[in-house]
Amino acid sequence: MPDTLPARIGDALRAADAGLDASLERLFNLLRIPSISTQPAHAGDCRAAAQWLAGELTGLGLDASLRETAGHPIVVAHAPGGGPDDHRPHVLFYGHYDVQPVDPLSLWHSPPFEPKFEGEGDARRVVARGASDDKGQVLTFVEALRALRETGLELPVRVSLLIEGEEESGGANLPGFLADNAEELACDVALICDTDMLPGRVPAICAMLRGLVGEEVVLRAADRDLHSGMFGNAAANPIAILARILADLRDADGRVTLTGFYDGVPVIPEALRAQWATLGLDDDAAMLSPYGLSQAAGERGFSAMEQVWVRPSCEINGISGGYTGDGFKTVLPAEAMAKVSFRLVGTQDPDAIRSAFRKHVTDRLPPDVTATFHPHGGSRAVSLPLDGPWLRAALAALGEEWGHKAAVVASGGSIPVATLLLDTLGVETLLIGFARADDRIHSPNEKYDVDSFHHGIRSWIRVLAALGTVKADA
Structure with a gap:
């Protein structure tokens, strides 16, 4: 042989x-x-x-x-x-x-x-x-x-x-x-x-591996930047409106509020949680302290490592609008922009998440304010x-x-x-x-x-x- x-x-x-x-x-x-x-x-x-x-x-x-x-x-x-x-x-x-x-x-x-x-x-x-x-x-x-x-x-x-x-x-x-x-x-x-x-x-x-959905949203109100003294209160402020919409993406427990967001999210196997505990991977302070942080800030009930590895997330990666240069300018901006990413787990559907986010935004728009969206990639977990x-x-x-x-x-x-x-x-x-x-x-x-x-x-x-x-x- x-x-x-x-x-x-x-x-x-x-x-x-x-x-x-x-x-x-x-x-x-x-x-x-x-x-x-x-x-x-x-x-x-x-x-x-x-x-x-x-x-x-x-x-x-x-x-x-x-x-x-x-x-x-x-x-x-x-x-x-x-x-x-x-x-x-x-x-x-x-x-x-x-x-x-x-x-x-x-x-x-x-x-x-x-x-x-x-x-x-x-x-x-x-x-x-x-x-x-x-x-x-x-x-x-x-x-x-x-x-x-x-x-x-x-x-x-x-x-x-x-x-x-x-x-x-x-x-x-x-x-x-x-x-x-x-x-x-x-x-x-x-x-x-x-x-x-x-x-x-x-x-x-x-x-x-987590999947990814990237979205850029732009809110627009007036057809030009306005003087905040002349138009403040009276004209819609896209930055304030966008800030409220983004704040509504999570509840007080850190859960994402998009309709159907947790469809397809699996339960973390207890055996896996136990294994990670033996390796010290459930120690939030050990994970975060090298970066000047001390405790997990996302979903309650999950360690920082669990939140990063096996839970879905929603993060605001950038936001801008109005005057951001040196000094001060009392402008009421015509538009505001944010870049938002979602990390996906299990069988979450990137297309469904993207649609839910866009509906979340458009459902909260007051009169005179419009939204445009620009996708930045999407992949399944x-x-x-x-x-x-x-x-x-x-x-x-x-x-x-x-x-x-x-x-x-x-x-x-x-x-x-x-x-x-x-x-x-x-x-x-x-x-x-x-x-x-x-x-x-x-x-x-x-x-x-x-x-x-x-x-x-x-x-x-x-x-x-x-x-x-x-x-x-x-």
Whole structure:
């Protein structure tokens, strides 16, 4: 009987350990490429980063190529195998090779595209733009494939990779690319390495992402700004009216008042609440004190973390009207504007939330005042079944590597690609990352711990082996 990977997983882990210095050298080579996607001057660098990745994947025996888009190219790669007789589960790994701009350059302690080590021993870290977001995270997966290949064994799963170059600049070309290539990229489960671990080297899988609805509303009354002495009281004031409407969005208990807003909001499983409590994630002061705050301010009855991770929200992100410059001007403004966002959970419907908000506004308009609305995106929440076989297998594998029971966590933000993969390919996504909260992503002096990189590689070896034992139709 031929060897199987689970029985020989130690060989791949030892290969990863022995090859760590070479893996770090390859990471440095990729980090030296200034692939800033949002700046046209770096278009050639983005292509160079894509070519570098395609070359590395080709060298590992994958069929890798650059796929052109209207913007920066996308790297697509497939490991050998497939066909009707190949019953291994098929995983699709997503990442991005582009990085954020480096501004302000003066705050960097060293050139952002000249990677270097800081610290000693187990505390070493790689400092460079993209070290954590997302080049270091992407290479944990690539180097895991390298270690597995060096064992001479067949991969435990069929593997495809999709690495884009526009994540940091909006990802405008990814939806069309996925739709056009859905058949080629069809898989059983998707993997994304672009998230954090918990403090104390506790591995985590993000199983819940909130959706998003963005709205801009403009109220208009008079056909011009008016003198507040001549027209105050007599003329409608859009700022005052908008302020009352916005204040009505929440009640005294912090609940959102839109009709039907809580339709589709699930109850938080008690087992999940208990797990988060053991990790100290129910401590409001611990979460908020680093930001000069002391207690949760939203829905009563829910911790700050629960409010951020698994409850829907309504926030006023900006408001303006009238004179806001230096000094004082007694103007009665003709219009006022606000930007409002809603984060969604469970099966909340973005279209229904948008309609409810607009009705909330228009129902409260007095005579002579009109409202116009401008949408700013909308996406559904994404949740994994907490008892699903893919999640269970990956959690067990991570726990074995890090020596801590892996946690199921959520994200208060929205990761559009996870929704996109669900809507286009119909697959669940496991968000498994090895970043740390202090990695300074998007900021000067971004870093990635060597410990994260090393054990990230080892983690993917274990995760892929574990996913290989899951029946694809489970």
